[in-house]
Amino acid sequence: MSLYSSSRERVLALAAIGKGALSRFAAVKEVATLLGELIIATFALFRGRARFDRADTWAVVQASGASALGVVALVNLLVGSILAFVGAIQLQKFGAEMFVADLVSIATVREMAAVITAVVLSGRTGAAFAARIATMQGNEEVDALKTMGVSPVEYLVLPRVLALTLMTPLLYVFACGVGLLGGWVVAVGTLDLSNALYWDRTAEALAGRHFVLGALKSLCFGALVAFAGCFYGLRAGRNAAAVGEATTSAVVSGIVGVIIVDAVFALCAFALDV
Amino acid sequence: MNDIKTGSETKETAVEIKDLRMSYGKKLIQENINFQVAKGSIFIIMGGSGCGKSTLLKHMIGLLPPAAGQVLYGETDYWAAEVEKQDEIRRHFGVLFQGSALFSTLTLTENVTMPMKLNGDAKKSDAERRDRAHELLDMVSLSHAKDLLPNEISGGMKKRAALARALALDPEFLFLDEPSAGLDPISSRKLDDLILELRDRTRATVLVVTHELPSLFAIGDDGIFLDAQSKQPIARGAPKALLETCEHPFVQAFLNREVPDGDESNE
Numbered sequence: 001m002s003l004y005s006s007s008r009e010r011v012l013a014l015a016a017i018g019k020g021a022l023s024r025f026a027a028v029k030e031v032a033t034l035l036g037e038l039i040i041a042t043f044a045l046f047r048g049r050a051r052f053d054r055a056d057t058w059a060v061v062q063a064s065g066a067s068a069l070g071v072v073a074l075v076n077l078l079v080g081s082i083l084a085f086v087g088a089i090q091l092q093k094f095g096a097e098m099f100v101a102d103l104v105s106i107a108t109v110r111e112m113a114a115v116i117t118a119v120v121l122s123g124r125t126g127a128a129f130a131a132r133i134a135t136m137q138g139n140e141e142v143d144a145l146k147t148m149g150v151s152p153v154e155y156l157v158l159p160r161v162l163a164l165t166l167m168t169p170l171l172y173v174f175a176c177g178v179g180l181l182g183g184w185v186v187a188v189g190t191l192d193l194s195n196a197l198y199w200d201r202t203a204e205a206l207a208g209r210h211f212v213l214g215a216l217k218s219l220c221f222g223a224l225v226a227f228a229g230c231f232y233g234l235r236a237g238r239n240a241a242a243v244g245e246a247t248t249s250a251v252v253s254g255i256v257g258v259i260i261v262d263a264v265f266a267l268c269a270f271a272l273d274v
Numbered sequence: 275m276n277d278i279k280t281g282s283e284t285k286e287t288a289v290e291i292k293d294l295r296m297s298y299g300k301k302l303i304q305e306n307i308n309f310q311v312a313k314g315s316i317f318i319i320m321g322g323s324g325c326g327k328s329t330l331l332k333h334m335i336g337l338l339p340p341a342a343g344q345v346l347y348g349e350t351d352y353w354a355a356e357v358e359k360q361d362e363i364r365r366h367f368g369v370l371f372q373g374s375a376l377f378s379t380l381t382l383t384e385n386v387t388m389p390m391k392l393n394g395d396a397k398k399s400d401a402e403r404r405d406r407a408h409e410l411l412d413m414v415s416l417s418h419a420k421d422l423l424p425n426e427i428s429g430g431m432k433k434r435a436a437l438a439r440a441l442a443l444d445p446e447f448l449f450l451d452e453p454s455a456g457l458d459p460i461s462s463r464k465l466d467d468l469i470l471e472l473r474d475r476t477r478a479t480v481l482v483v484t485h486e487l488p489s490l491f492a493i494g495d496d497g498i499f500l501d502a503q504s505k506q507p508i509a510r511g512a513p514k515a516l517l518e519t520c521e522h523p524f525v526q527a528f529l530n531r532e533v534p535d536g537d538e539s540n541e
């Protein structure tokens with residue numbers, strides 16, 4: 001009897017896994033569909049045939065760029081100084097204080113500025129995209145667009161993905177500057193290092209390839225965060241909880257996605273010896 | 275007074291529904307839907323809440339493919355047609371959604387100009403479009419609210435603004451999902467008169483989902499009654515004629531605003 005029930009449970013568990021896998025598969029299909037439509041819309045844009053509101057796009061550019069400066073600055077400043085602080089304590093043990101500059105600059109430019117900025121943007125802009133589009137979905141505004149013969153992907157998704165993809169590398173450059181500044185303040189403040197020596201080491205450590213890698217990553221992160229926001233916004237339901245659920249899913253998958261893509265980049269960079 | 279047109283004076287069919295079946299996933303909503311709508315007539319879709327009236331409209335306006343069956347505009351089966359053909363058919367639709375569906379970040383004027391902008395009315399200048407929008411808002415008595423945002427006006431005003439937007443492209447087909455829900459009796463009556471006047475002036479074919487008894491008797495030339503229990507249409511014809519001749523107890527109860535015999539539910 002107990003044998004029967006436990007095997008039955010096992011079958012049920014298997015069925016649950018199968019169902020989960022199938023629904024994942026369905027989600028993958030949905031992602032692929034949106035991606036395909038987005039690519040078509042991009043081509044339409046280059047042929048000058050995409051229809052979206054320029055004023056709307058400009059608002060998106062501002063929201064995802066200029067008005068994110070404050071929080072991006074704050075977070076990257078702190079991350080830069082934390083790196084310097086941790087590095088200073090450890091490197092002091094070996095009498096290698098002056099290499100703090102190498103640590104801070106490479107970690108900031110190669111990893112932290114891009115990743116931290118993307119995480120901030122996911123919580124801020126990705127969430128806002130999801131909330132906005134989910135609200136429109138609930139209000140039938142998306143349906144109204146469709147009956148006017150306009151693809152919501154063209155009108156709502158394309159400008160958002162483009163705006164954030166273009167703004168994120170700019171924010172990344174800004175984040176690098178602020179992060180290096182934070183590191184410098186802490187390093188020179190806590191260690192017996194001269195300004196000139198610190199910036200010399202920094203300049204020496206910072207090869208162009210670190211910048212290129214970081215910028216390339218932030219380009220991908222921006223696209224990813226915007227895509228996640230729009231994706232969950234568009235597939236939102238029409239009930240009262242839908243907007244909240246869409247926002248949460250967008251942020252979670254945005255952040256997880258950024259970390260995964262970062263890991264892929266790390267592997268590729270290692271393989272290519274960049 | 276508004277004469278009731280029988281719809282038989284123009285024989286030409288504007289849209290035909292053939293063996294339509296509607297479902298969400300495995301959940302059947304309605305099946306065996308068959309009807310024709312005469313050009314220039316006002317066709318009423320009736321039925322209790324949740325029986326699938328809005329869903330039927332979605333199948334007709336190209337938002338949601340049906341589970342089975344055809345939606346024929348002229349000779350063309352909308353859901354079997356090429357995308358270009360679908361676009362061309364859809365260009366002649368004006369839709370008033372159940373929840374109004376106004377763009378919440380745009381003023382009423384901008385909402386009404388939107389379909390003109392998006393549908394390549396390139397010949398028109400911005401000023402011309404704005405004038406046309408003001409004209410339409412005036413027609414639905416909203417000229418005092420033309421620069422307000424949707425969340426600054428009442429539900430009834432939203433309905434009227436959405437109607438103005440639906441009319442922006444001089445549609446051949448007007449789909450109205452519960453246009454007078456939430457309106458006071460006087461506004462509701464005015465809206466009926468407006469719909470009749472529009473139909474007479476533009477010869478548009480109008481499909482209306484409504485529960486408002488005075489309204490559906492006043493404007494309906496023809497109609498269909500969907501039943502949530504049996505998941506099929508149970509009556510077909512002008513609302514006035516149904517009131518006199520239809521023997522189905524639920525239809526009689528609906529049109530007479532009574533509780534049907536044997537209905538214990540509290541819905």
Ligand SMILES: Nc1ncnc2c1ncn2[C@@H]1O[C@H](COP(=O)(O)OP(=O)(O)O)[C@@H](O)[C@H]1O
Nearest residue numbers: 298301303321322323324325326327328329330
């Ligand atoms: N997107 C959806 N997914 C699943 N079920 C739905 C969806 N939209 C509507 N329904 C269900 O379909 C039925 C018909 O809905 P609807 O067409 O809106 O009814 P009506 O407009 O007649 O009140 C309802 O029972 C509703 O719960």
Ligand SMILES: [Mg+2]
Nearest residue numbers: 327328329372
């Ligand atoms: Mg409805």
